[in-house]
Amino acid sequence: MEGTMNLVPEIKGDGLVLRPVRRSDxxxxxxxxxxxxxxxxxxxxxxxxxxxxxxxxxxxxxxxLGGELVWVMDASPxxxxxxxxxxxLERMDPGPRGGSQSEIGYxxxxxxxxxxxxxxxxxxxxxxxxxxxxxLFGSVFQDNPAxxxxxxxxxxxxxxxxxxxxxxxxxxxxxxxxxxxxx
Numbered sequence: 001m002e003g004t005m006n007l008v009p010e011i012k013g014d015g016l017v018l019r020p021v022r023r024s025d026x027x028x029x030x031x032x033x034x035x036x037x038x039x040x041x042x043x044x045x046x047x048x049x050x051x052x053x054x055x056x057x058x059x060x061x062x063x064x065l066g067g068e069l070v071w072v073m074d075a076s077p078x079x080x081x082x083x084x085x086x087x088x089l090e091r092m093d094p095g096p097r098g099g100s101q102s103e104i105g106y107x108x109x110x111x112x113x114x115x116x117x118x119x120x121x122x123x124x125x126x127x128x129x130x131x132x133x134x135x136l137f138g139s140v141f142q143d144n145p146a147x148x149x150x151x152x153x154x155x156x157x158x159x160x161x162x163x164x165x166x167x168x169x170x171x172x173x174x175x176x177x178x179x180x181x182x183x
Contacts, residue, residue, distance in 0.1 A: 007064040008071060013124025015078050016117065018071035018087060021061040025072055028083040030054040032109040039168035041144050042107055047168035067091045069130070073108070073121045084112045087121045089131055099134035099183075106150075118150045126154050126180065134183045139164060142174040156180040 008020040021029075032038055033054060039047035046053065061070040068090040076082040085108035092101040104125065108118045126136065138156055140147040141164075152158070156178035163172045 008069050009128070009130055011071065011124050011128045011130065014116075014120040015080070016073050016075045016084070016120055016124070017077050018121060018124055018128075019074050021058055021070050021072055021086075023058060023062070025083055026054050026058050028109075029058065029086070032083075032085070032107075035110060036168070037110055038107050040166065041141060041147065042105075042168065043164050043166055045107075045168055071121075071125070073106075073117060075117075081112075083109075084117055085109055085121070087125055089125065089133075089136075091131070092137065100131060101135045101137065102131055102133045103137045103139070104151075105138070106147075114146065118147070119153050122150055122154045126182070129182050132183075134181065136180045136182060138178045138180075139175045140178075141166070142176055148176055148178075151178045151180075154180065 011018040030049065033045050034049040036047050039045040060066055068088050070086055070088045072083050073085040073087060074082055075084055085106060087104070087106040089102040089104055092103055104122065106118055106121060138151045139162065140151065157180070159177050159179050162175050162177050164175050166173045
């Protein structure tokens with residue numbers, strides 16, 4: 001676990017700290033992740049949430065294995081809730097001209113929708129660039145324009161339409177894809 005702390009550095013943002021996932025986060029991750037409104041806006045959270053899936057996710061996030069680094073959106077240093085959402089970077093294969101690339105993903109618990117939290121978290125992660133990426137990508141479902149605004153507010157540029165499979169919806173869903181050059 002000590003190695004994970006080095007892989008997932010704490011990042012200070014506007015009114016929040018992005019910090020590594022802890023075992024004690026399991027309950028809130030399960031509570032928020034089992035909300036259909038959250039699960040339907042992600043590609044990977046099933047609904048209903050199967051027993052044990054949150055514990056498996058937390059163990060994977062804490063291990064640093066699997067190519068994805070996960071942070072908790074924690075506002076407790078500012079008098080807010082300890083877990084308001086999650087944000088991650090997943091390593092991608094280098095582009096055609098080399099360089100490192102990652103895909104950003106995030107979800108916010110419904111109590112903090114439309115509060116600027118996701119924008120603050122994405123901007124903090126972009127500014128910190130903890131993987132020293134040249135490029136970040138992001139995709140959002142087309143029925144989630146608020147998430148698209150989060151990316152464009154952080155300087156991401158629209159590059160096209162695609163589709164991704166949503167486990168919660170058990171269907172392919174149209175997406176908008178965005179890119180942000182960093183270096």
